[in-house]
Amino acid sequence: MASIMAPGDKLEEAMAEKRSADNAEQVNRRGRRRSTTAADLERAAFDLFDRHGFDATTVEEIAAAAGISKRTFFRYFESKNDVVWGSFSEQLTVMRERFGRCPEDQPIMDAVRTVVVEFNRFDSTQAPWHRKRMELILGVPALHAHSTLRYREWRDVVAEFVGGRLGLPVRELLPQSVAHAALGVAVAAYEHWLSGPEVELTDVLDRAFRNLATGFAV
Numbered sequence: 001m002a003s004i005m006a007p008g009d010k011l012e013e014a015m016a017e018k019r020s021a022d023n024a025e026q027v028n029r030r031g032r033r034r035s036t037t038a039a040d041l042e043r044a045a046f047d048l049f050d051r052h053g054f055d056a057t058t059v060e061e062i063a064a065a066a067g068i069s070k071r072t073f074f075r076y077f078e079s080k081n082d083v084v085w086g087s088f089s090e091q092l093t094v095m096r097e098r099f100g101r102c103p104e105d106q107p108i109m110d111a112v113r114t115v116v117v118e119f120n121r122f123d124s125t126q127a128p129w130h131r132k133r134m135e136l137i138l139g140v141p142a143l144h145a146h147s148t149l150r151y152r153e154w155r156d157v158v159a160e161f162v163g164g165r166l167g168l169p170v171r172e173l174l175p176q177s178v179a180h181a182a183l184g185v186a187v188a189a190y191e192h193w194l195s196g197p198e199v200e201l202t203d204v205l206d207r208a209f210r211n212l213a214t215g216f217a218v
Contacts, residue, residue, distance in 0.1 A: 038076045038087065041066050045083045046132055054084075054140045081146040084136050088150055092157050095119045099161040108165050112158060112182055113209035120186075121202050130201075134190055154186075155179035185212045 044066040048057040059080050063073040077083050098118060102111040122130050137147055156170065156179070163175035170176075189208040193201045 041068075041073065041076055042083055042086055045080070046129075049136065050132075054080075054136055055142055079146075081143055084133060084140075084143060085146075085150055086133065089153065091119075092153055095154075096157050096160070099157065102161075107213075108162055108178070109209070109213035111161070111165075112178070113206065113213065115161075116182065116186060116209060117202050117205045120205055127201070131194065135194060138187070138191060138194065151183055155183050158182050181212060182209070185209060 041062065045057070045062045048061055048065055052061075057080070059073055060070050062080070062083065063070045066073075095115060098115045099111065102115065106114075137143055155176075159170045159175040159179040162168075162178045163170045163172060166174065168175055185208045186205065189201070189204045192208075193199050193204050
């Protein structure tokens, strides 16, 4: 779509954006600690999400709350949606490494259960933070489409393990079926966990994956 702004308007808009960025950086030089980590941005964003809601919070507001410019924000995250997922892609590397350490004689579904449970084990100080993250991921409609991409990354890790054990390509039906089933069970367990603070996440996941391994023999 062609712009309706005159060249002078565009120049003024660009200059205003630059002034806004400069002002944010000047705040830091006047004594406010500059946010230099993704974790700092996550904390600032989640505080705004709590107060104003995910949809009503803008990237500009997150950057301002963290004391950085909008330009600097995009050095850490590609979008507001990515802030919610944090370092998910990096954490999947840890998950893949856990699969790599599973004993060769360990049954496949037992290995999947063990790895998923341990991957989701958090100490008492991290659990409330993780609960907030999952409440957003599972509860905010605007995040659902973005979550599809992340879910596929997760399934790929599981399918790689299953395919490797069975000598099958990752995209074959059986590895993909296990990966999709595992994701569905994990999401169901998370939703159950979010339904009550007295529920322990690892216990729910362990029980859910044991049921999956038996083919839900009820």
